Amino acid sequence: MTEKLQKVLARSGHGSRREIEAKIAAGRIRVNGQVAQLGERIDADAEVRIDGHAVSVKPPEEVICRVLMYHKPEGELCTRKDPEGRPTVYDRLPKMQGARWVAVGRLDVNTSGLLLFTTDGELANRLMHPSQQIEREYAVRVFGEVDEAMLQRLRKGVQLEDGPAKFETIRVAGGEGINRWFHVTLKEGRNREVRRLWESQQVQVSRLMRIRYGNIPLESGLPQGGWAELPLEQVNYLRAEVNLAAEKRSFLDPRHSEPKHRRFAKIRKATAKQRERQKSNKDKKRQR
Structure with a gap:
């Protein structure tokens, strides 16, 4: 066939x-x-x-469909290689033979948080397609006066340079005065859309972090620069969302699972070592 x-x-x-x-x-x-x-x-x-x-x-x-959750730090680029040698989101991912990780969408260099990777390019393509309307949630800290009329405009929709856009939901999440946190949701992934929506109201975004993709939240305790493989249940949730057949196998063996705190402690140790190597390489380049 x-x-x-x-x-x-x-x-x-x-x-x-x-x-x-x-x-x-x-x-x-x-x-x-x-x-x-x-x-x-x-x-x-x-x-x-x-x-x-x-x-x-x-x-x-x-083919076994694998999906990773990655906690992207600010400062990393969503590209495979950078001509200037800056760190990329692919630098820390596990190496594979005969396949490669495909990012499900992108986060800009100044945005942190949840980024998904998969070995199945068809799954990635469908998850990124605008027709799927998969909800993304962001924690955003804004600098500037925010009133209810502004929030209503952002919920109803405003005109951006590439068409109308809006937040599906906006929830106050802390802070006071002109530095406040909000949780917002979108059902599309246009370039810098969260930032541009707030900027349309003359408000500046000072921190931005994706905390959920569909019903998959950024796992609490996963350190920045760390990754965790999704269990079969979550992989098949994503596949069902885009009408792909369920996966029957997984790289995770539930018989050999370890407590989350121990697993994340290993990730923190590994990411700290990698940061030290990157810093050492930068220092060597400066000395040349």
């Missing part, structure tokens, strides 16, 4: 479907020695190369 090339490569963990389609359009993918075409269908024994490198093409039964 043949399947579309972009679907097979996305499922096999070589990028989101959108990323793969862009590579096909740019002539970067070959199938059996020929430049691939958009919409091309392949069978299981096809030889596929991306940028000249042979890649594995896996049938559905050999």
